[in-house]
Amino acid sequence: MNTAIETQGLSKRYRRVTALSDCSITVPESRICALIGPNGAGKTTLLRLLAGLARPTGGDVCVLGGTPRQDPEFLAGIGYLAQDIPLYRRLTAEDHLKAGAHLNPRWDGESARTRLRELAIPLDRAAGTLSGGQRAQVALALTLAKRPRLLLLDEPVAALDPLARRHFLGTLTAAVAESGGELTVVLSSHLIADLERVCDHIVLLAESRVQLCGDIDTLLAEHKVLVGARKDTSALERAHTVVHAVRTARQSTLLVRLDGPVLDPAYEVSDVNLEELVLGYMGASAAPALAHLTAVGEDQ
Amino acid sequence: MTWLVWRQYRWQAAIAALLLAVFAAVVIATGLQMAAQWHSMLPACTRSSPCSATSASLGSQVGHDLVVLSLAVPVILGFLWGAPVVAHELETGTVNFAWAQSVTKTRWLLVKAGWLLLAAAVWGGAVGALVTWWSGPRNAFYSEQFQPNYFDQQGIVPIGYAVFATALGIAAGALTRRTLVAIAVTIGGFIGVRLLISQTLRAHYMAAVTAYYNPLGYYSPPGGAWVLSTGVVDKYGHVFSGGSAPQVNGVPVTAIPASCRGLLFRDLNTLSRGQVHQAVSCMQASGFRGFTTYQPASHYWPFQGIETGIYLALAAALLAVTVLVIRHRDA
Numbered sequence: 001m002n003t004a005i006e007t008q009g010l011s012k013r014y015r016r017v018t019a020l021s022d023c024s025i026t027v028p029e030s031r032i033c034a035l036i037g038p039n040g041a042g043k044t045t046l047l048r049l050l051a052g053l054a055r056p057t058g059g060d061v062c063v064l065g066g067t068p069r070q071d072p073e074f075l076a077g078i079g080y081l082a083q084d085i086p087l088y089r090r091l092t093a094e095d096h097l098k099a100g101a102h103l104n105p106r107w108d109g110e111s112a113r114t115r116l117r118e119l120a121i122p123l124d125r126a127a128g129t130l131s132g133g134q135r136a137q138v139a140l141a142l143t144l145a146k147r148p149r150l151l152l153l154d155e156p157v158a159a160l161d162p163l164a165r166r167h168f169l170g171t172l173t174a175a176v177a178e179s180g181g182e183l184t185v186v187l188s189s190h191l192i193a194d195l196e197r198v199c200d201h202i203v204l205l206a207e208s209r210v211q212l213c214g215d216i217d218t219l220l221a222e223h224k225v226l227v228g229a230r231k232d233t234s235a236l237e238r239a240h241t242v243v244h245a246v247r248t249a250r251q252s253t254l255l256v257r258l259d260g261p262v263l264d265p266a267y268e269v270s271d272v273n274l275e276e277l278v279l280g281y282m283g284a285s286a287a288p289a290l291a292h293l294t295a296v297g298e299d300q
Numbered sequence: 301m302t303w304l305v306w307r308q309y310r311w312q313a314a315i316a317a318l319l320l321a322v323f324a325a326v327v328i329a330t331g332l333q334m335a336a337q338w339h340s341m342l343p344a345c346t347r348s349s350p351c352s353a354t355s356a357s358l359g360s361q362v363g364h365d366l367v368v369l370s371l372a373v374p375v376i377l378g379f380l381w382g383a384p385v386v387a388h389e390l391e392t393g394t395v396n397f398a399w400a401q402s403v404t405k406t407r408w409l410l411v412k413a414g415w416l417l418l419a420a421a422v423w424g425g426a427v428g429a430l431v432t433w434w435s436g437p438r439n440a441f442y443s444e445q446f447q448p449n450y451f452d453q454q455g456i457v458p459i460g461y462a463v464f465a466t467a468l469g470i471a472a473g474a475l476t477r478r479t480l481v482a483i484a485v486t487i488g489g490f491i492g493v494r495l496l497i498s499q500t501l502r503a504h505y506m507a508a509v510t511a512y513y514n515p516l517g518y519y520s521p522p523g524g525a526w527v528l529s530t531g532v533v534d535k536y537g538h539v540f541s542g543g544s545a546p547q548v549n550g551v552p553v554t555a556i557p558a559s560c561r562g563l564l565f566r567d568l569n570t571l572s573r574g575q576v577h578q579a580v581s582c583m584q585a586s587g588f589r590g591f592t593t594y595q596p597a598s599h600y601w602p603f604q605g606i607e608t609g610i611y612l613a614l615a616a617a618l619l620a621v622t623v624l625v626i627r628h629r630d631a
Contacts, residue, residue: 014630044608053399054630070404082396088308089392095307096397102303103401143400 002029004061004150004184005050010059012045018208019045023059025203025213030181034195034216035188036278039206044083048151050186051080053217057190063067070258076105079148083155085139089128093121093138096147104146112145115171140168144175151185157194163189169198196274204281211281216274223277226254227268228267236264244280255280301403301411309416310404312381316423323366324430330363331434337439358441367434370453373427374461375490377420383482385412386622390477409626413470413619415524424462428454439524446526446600448498455604465490467615467622481619494533497610503528505606508593514580515588523547535587549590549607557586 005027016269020042024043027033037043048054049061052068053076064077064119087096091167093116101107116123130138136156143247152201153172157165178184190197195202202219204212214217223243226236230252233242241257255272262269272280337358386409398408431452439445445454451462465486472485508528513519515532531541531549540551547553548564556564560582565576575590595603 012630048630051400070406072402072404075404076402078400080396080400084393084396086393086396086400088394088397091307099304099307100401103398103403104301105402131419142397144402160354 002065003027004031005033005186006062008060010046010056010061012042012054013050013288015103016289018206020049023205023210025210027184027186027201027203029184030176031066031181031201032091032176032185032187032199033201033203034192034199035186035203035205036190036192036195037188038190038282041205042208043205044154045208046203047080047186047188047250049077050150051152053080072105076146077149079143079146079151080233081139081143081151081156083158083269085132085135085156085159087127087139089133090126092124092126092142093130096127096138096142097105097123100142100145108145108147112141114145115141119167120173131164132159133167134209136160136164136168137171140171148183149184151183151187153187155188155190157189157191165194169194172197181287192275192278202278204278207283212277217266218272219277220272222257222273223255223280224256224262225270225276226252226262226267227270228252228264231266236262236267239263244262244283301408304398309419316419318579319427320423322426323370326366327363327430327434330360330366331436332539334359334363334437357575358438361512363434367431369448370427370431370458370532371449374458374465375454375487377462378425378465378469378486378490379483381420381542382404382466383417383486384479385416385470385471385473386626387477387479390473391479391555392445405626406623409474409623413467413622416470417466417615417619418510420462420466421459423583425459428458429454430570431510443523443597446595446597448526451502451603452492452494452498455601456608456610459606460608460615461490461494464493464615466620467618468493471618471622471625474625479545481582493614497607501610502603502607503595508595510591510593513590513592515518515551515583515590516576517590519592521589521594522591522597524600525607526595526599528593528595530590530592532588532590538541551588556583561577561587605619 003026007023009024010020010023015172017170023042023046035043045054049056050063050068052063052070065076066074068074068078069190089166091099096218097109097112101109113123115291116138119134119137121137127135127138131154136159136180138155140156151172157168160168162175172185172187176185187195187199196216200216201212202212203215228251230247230250230251233254234243236254236256240259243252244255246253255276256265331489341358386395389398395408399405435445435450435454440579444450451457469482469486472489473479473482476482476485510520511519519530521527529539529541531539532549533539534551534555538555540547540555548556554562560579563579563582
């Protein structure tokens with residue numbers, strides 16, 4: 001399987017702020033990859049580096065077999081949708097479609113028009129008068145009309161209501177299905193439930209570093225939550241990797257990356273869901289299964 | 301890119317075309333009136349009593365005010381067209397639409413800036429051409445086209461000013477990333493550069509001509525020249541050009557040799573030709589000379605070319621800075 005994205009020690013520093021440091025990730029082709037992380041974790045920076053809109057201050061990055069750069073041929077392969085849904089307020093969807101036809105070599109305006117008509121979005125109204133959900137759909141249709149090989153979406157659903165979010169993600173998954181394995185998607189968000197539905201790959205960023213990267217099913221199978229009476233866990237830690245541990249006076253709840261079966265019968269072993277996995281790695285304390293406990297954070 | 305630029309700016313272009321048409325209508329109406337007045341004056345002018353000797357004034361106040369206002373056209377283009385080009389798109393995030401297409405940032409900027417600079421040149425040139433035509437009779441009557449402010453409205457310099465102001469607006473927008481700040485920088489920067497160049501640099505584009513004459517006389521260079529300075533100079537090169545002290549033709553009484561004072565301090569109206577000669581000879585013998593330094597009328601078009609070239613070069617430099625800023629700034 002080819003890789004769509006591969007980075008090695010990628011970092012980006014703006015004058016005094018480190019936006020991304022030592023980021024090494026791999027995303028195979030035709031995946032839908034969730035890019036998760038708290039605000040300020042470096043998600044936007046990573047996407048802009050991948051899109052060729054920013055230049056790294058360190059490390060290597062390879063996207064679609066080349067270095068991201070300001071070059072029409074490279075840019076034609078990238079569908080980048082910025083966080084604030086960039087559309088000219090006074091131009092209509094049709095105007096944007098025509099502009100896209102002038103600015104891209106492989107433009108497919110007709111399927112974009114069809115998609116927008118199906119969603120009952122008027123093509124002849126100024127973008128500024130459309131609802132947030134409609135604007136996001138127009139922007140996504142424009143991004144897809146470019147027929148990119150890599151779609152980079154920066155929190156496209158953050159501002160949308162749940163129904164609009166569902167429609168947006170529906171359009172996205174349909175587009176990936178139609179592409180016949182030609183399209184790779186990286187989708188950043190902090191709405192884990194949405195991502196869980198559509199994504200099969202994950203990159204987790206926190207504090208400008210990669211915490212976790214890989215296939216979601218594989219990662220979920222590798223991780224378990226162990227609950228048991230509070231006791232010395234050093235034996236367990238020798239056999240497995242304890243990602244995150246929370247302890248009360250009587251009980252320990254451990255998120256563990258397994259290196260084989262858990263032999264100690266004192267622990268009750270249960271599966272993790274994506275949210276628990278993500279929150280465990282972020283060292284957050286709000287995960288349902290891990291609630292009321294405090295973070296220890298042995299994940300670094 | 302061109303299609304997008306046209307789609308974005310077509311209304312602004314239409315409004316600007318309308319305003320230009322209104323300006324042209326008023327300039328042509330008052331200009332025709334003034335030309336008719338001029339032609340009716342011409343038959344009365346002779347070699348011995350040239351038109352410029354009459355006390356009549358030429359043209360209407362409305363036309364004149366409007367033409368003076370044309371000095372502001374470049375800076376208006378600069379902040380209405382130039383300043384928002386980059387700044388407004390950065391503020392509203394629409395750059396992320398343009399930059400997400402298969403178009404490099406550099407090309408995006410060059411095409412946008414190129415069309416706007418061309419439009420500025422056309423509008424600035426059209427206004428300049430109208431004012432030049434309008435000023436025809438006045439130039440013949442007052443020979444004023446080389447004088448400060450009149451020079452700045454006519455010929456080809458308005459093209460240079462308009463292109464420079466627009467490039468300044470674009471660069472200010474790219475550097476400050478705020479439309480309002482860019483507008484302020486454009487207005488301030490344009491006025492500053494215009495004043496600096498017209499007040500200090502312009503007089504030195506080409507070597508000036510200095511005419512010397514008798515220290516009590518007066519010299520008027522051939523019509524259409526730009527007089528830079530006039531006065532009296534003594535044998536040590538010390539220049540006298542008026543002041544508040546008691547003086548004769550600008551030379552303070554205290555600087556005049558005692559031997560000449562007696563010849564000068566009489567009622568000048570009663571002096572005979574011979575006595576005047578005597579006084580002039582005395583001053584000349586003491587090393588005093590009258591002088592007038594000026595740029596001759598033949599320098600008018602070279603000056604227009606040099607000044608336009610300076611502003612176009614400044615515009616090119618600003619455009620280069622803008623390209624560098626857009627290419628190297630990541631966020």
